[in-house]
Amino acid sequence: MVYILLIIGFALLIVGANFFVDGSSNIARGLRVSPLLIGLTIVAFGTSSPEATVSILAALEQNAGVAIGNVVGSNIFNITLVVGLTALINPLKVENVTIRKEIPFTLLAGVVLYVLISDNLLQGASQNLVTRADGIILLLIFAIFLYYIFEVARQSRESMTGERVSSESESETVKWGKSLLLALGGLAAIIFGGDLVVNSATTIALSFGMSETLVGLSIVAVGTSLPELITSVTAAFKRESEIAIGNIVGSNIFNILFVLGAASVISPLAVTGKIFIDILLMVFLTVLLLVFSRTNFRVGKGEGIVLILSYIVYMVYIIIRN
Template identity: 40%
Template sequence: MILSAACIVVGFASLIFGANWLVDGASSLAKKNKVSDLVIGLTIVAFGTSAPELVVNSVASYNGFSDIVFGNIIGSNNFNLFVILGLAGLIYPIKVQSSTAWREIPISLLVTLFLFVIANDFFIGQHPKISRGDGFFLFMGFIGFLYYVFKQLRFEKKEAIAPIDSSNYKIWGLMVIGIAGLLIGGKLVVDNGIAVATELGVSQKIIGLTIIAAGTSLPELVTSMVAALKKNSDIAIGNVIGSNIFNILLILSISSFVSPMRYNLNFNTDVLMLMGGTVFLMIAMFTGKRKKLDRWEAFVLLSSYLLYTTYLVTKEI
């Protein structure tokens, strides 16, 4: 257990350093290329921090573990929205750009609603599942989202900024090393956390509902918290919204290409929770300080997740 505990410490250190390097590299890349931090957060950072979900879900789909695939995606998205934005907003109120309030957050809601509809097969009447055909439509949605993001580049007007001394090699090197640190750190924390929990006699159900569910979201968690500490709101919220969209449109579509997956209707409650949280985030943009996630709103997000998780755990015991 001592070795596992030590590995957990090393894992968290890797997560923290990796997040620092990724945020610094991403911010430098944005400034050097006169691209907004939000675009970088919605794309490169979001994809990098979603890599654990991609690996876990591809393997789970290949082995026929549909519940792990859906549980990981839906659980990670809820964790991203309620916990990561909640903690980041408590650290520093998150100022949100108009495009995020009016377009990116609604897109995230529509994507979740689309998942709810196709997973339940409302219009076909078959057994609930995500087929390869459904995956194709999800993947086309992902291509459409990328087109939308890069189309915004033409309309951005960046203020003049001082030249960035770092070379492209150094910037990309920081980002690659940062993502590697997040992946390695996340794996160390998850694997050794499971080992410690098992040795302490914690049931596999509880381990799955806590360590595994949150484990693949550790990169997003640390990255957004570091971004909040650096007062870089665009990367903090872009990482979360981008990751949630990536998880459904890209990772779920790839998982369905590997193998079609039956959908457990018990996940509907979790999907509705995700939609409700996204609606709350949209409303929060126009209450209190407009286009800003205030600390009290962040507290509501975090508290809601803790209450909901307590309910799930007590129901499963």
């Protein structure tokens, strides 16, 4: 029965995220927001809502390993497998502003997280924790990111004043009632599905002798990252590179700063020694993505293969490590 509940939970996460993204994207287009900003905000936050739900619920249930492992594992999955598969379908064009600002911001978030959890190394504490104070710091940095996004959105809207007529006609085609219903219904499915995934995956993992951290890094991380994968692959087929890369970068920023920030404010998260290696790998992969993005301002098929192979090697490593 627990396996059936896990499958139902994943299905609700995927379907709910799709509804939420569709409804929210329609609303965003009606409000005249650029594709990159849609990817960085509405789509990214929507596809990251499973991670938020799972990690926050895990924090409430004192499953710190699942809460942290889910975020770190999801980010690694996004940078490697999601970017890799998307680039294989259609090379990802990366805007100059994304290379200069958004990806470095993701890198900053990863480094800040590593510093905040290094209590034993930096303060001589007996235990490494993501404390409530650490959570507040992460949320404050997230607020700075939101302010930056709002400023970019404002400038984007001002630059589109010359296209007011076409924008207004597009706005009129948006079915606001249907879009709101899709967004709210999708969010409800995500919350319920996230609860099923946390409970079912933890039960299964413990029955097999797996650690909570490994569960978060693998089963739960992959499951909650499926919306990012589906959305980015769909965007690649439609040649919407801005939405695809914006979704990935925005999701990773949201996961570290908001998800872990909110989860640790609810309940301080104990950090295991193994997760330090995973966070360092996440930071390294973010640097690698930045390097790949700077080559002709795109992530090509060859680079996509390197990223996919990196994820396969990582999965083998964490399974052996457990």
